[in-house]
Amino acid sequence: MIKGAYVHIPFCEHICYYCDFNKYFIKNQPVEDYLKALDLEMATTMIQAGGVRPETIFIGGGTPTVLQDEHFARLLESIRKHLYHEETAEFAVEINPENLNIAKLEAMKRAGVDRLSIGIQTFDDTLLAAIGRMHSRESAIAAVQLAKDYGFHNISVDLMFGLPGQTRAQLEHSLHAAMQLDPQHISIYSLQVEPRTIFYHRMKQGKLKLPGQDIEAEMYELLIKVLRDRGFEQYEISNFAKPGYESRHNIIYWNNEEYYGFGAGAHGYIQGQRVVNARAVKGYITRVRSEGHAMVERHSVTLQEKVEEELFLGLRKLRGINKKTFEEKYHRSLDYFYKDVIANLVKKGLLHEDKEHISLTEKGVFLGNEVFEAFLV
Incomplete structure (x- = not known):
């Protein structure tokens, strides 16, 4: 049974220096056509699935909230029409602080969204500029408070450590700033410098100064202690939750269970096959219009591969x-x-x-x- 659905919005106003996800500047992109293609891809897939809808839904990017309010509402309506149902266990959306507003919060409430994953990364303005983020410490705090005031009570604050020039003291400051907002969940990942990123090119040029492995290990030890002391359970290597607020969608990945991937460049795991959609926005739209799907890669996972994935994904969970x-x-x-x-x-x-x-x-x-x-x- 296919447990989850991931929906990809590949548009951004600005490209963060560490990001290697499939993304494009939103200016001059065919957003209307993209949303129509997404709607068609979801509709076709659900018909083929006999109407059996997934247990969890996650909208990621890119930057889903970079969409204009009207487009964002239309995206949510499509997802509610094709994927959502009364027994949906979790409907989550990835949020950037600088473009969260009342209109988007209203649209999410109407659609049944019950979990917000707010990408803050750090509460230090100097570090935010250094990694190419567009928000400030102040706007990050305001976004979390706005969501809470609007009635969202399952909020994940997403942080990073091991950033260029980051000190142990700066990480501790960000952790305590996050705790002041009283979120239900914290995701905190170490910076990974990936190909096709601005940081990768700077590293190749010798212009990227990162904390060493020893300092990064000290940071990891610090964050575990701080979060455990504040009542968060570490249930996965990089994820901490208050009881009952674990990410149900991500647990599907770590359990090596199957999920749909909708949108340009999205990955899925369907009926024993790892599948990948066309990455280019126009290529994705063209394929969906002609075939009802955009899959350009399919790999039938062997038993040995399944078992290996079961181990290296499943052991990420502390249980x-x-x-x-x-x-x-x-x-x-x-x-x-x-x-x-x-x-x-x-x-x-x-x-x-x-x-x-x-x-x-x-x-x-x-x-x-x-x-x-x-x-x-």
Whole structure:
């Protein structure tokens, strides 16, 4: 069963220096045609699915809230028409602080949106400028407060650490600023310098100064302590929630379950296939108009690949992987595939194993990539 739906809005007013997602400057883009194509892609897909709608919906980007109010409302109406249903477990939207307003909040309330993921990254104005963000500390605080005042009570504040020039003190300041807003969820990821980003080109030129690995590890240790002390449970390597406010959509990814991907460049996992849509906006529109979908890549996932993905995705969760669930899913035990690997990681102190689960140890959380790589053939 396909559990989730991701809807991609690839438009931005400004390109953040670290972003490697599929995105385009919104100026002169065929936004009207894009929204019509999205509507058609969702409609066609749901017909093929026999009307069975997903449990969770997430709108990401790009910058979904860069859309004009009228276009944003129309997007939400399309999603409600084709994907939403009374038993939808979570309907989330990615928000940029600088373009959140009452009209967009009203449209989200009407459509049934119940979770906002607000991309703040840092509450330090100097660092915000250094990473190419358009909002300020003040506008970020105002956006969260506006959403709360309008009745949204499931808000994630999204932060980053390991930023160029960032100090431990600046990270601690941002964490405490976030706590003052009393969100229900915190996502906090370390900066990854990816190809096709401004930061990547600066790094190649020797112009990007990042905190070293030791300082980044200290930052990670700090954020875990601060958030745990404030009542947040770390349920995934980079995600912390108050009880009952875990991201249900992201858990679908970490459980290696299937999901739709709608929009230009969107990825999906459907009936055992990893699929990718056309990246270019006009190419996406043309394909949907002619074929009802925009898939340009399909890969049938082998059993070995599924098992590997199950391990390196599932072990991101602090609860780890349930052995019984794994065996029911793949008709083989974990030991059948990885007995020696697991034993070696347990011996190194990176993995904990009991009768029911395997999970990262505290040391393993800090060395997650080493653990994940051990499960790749």
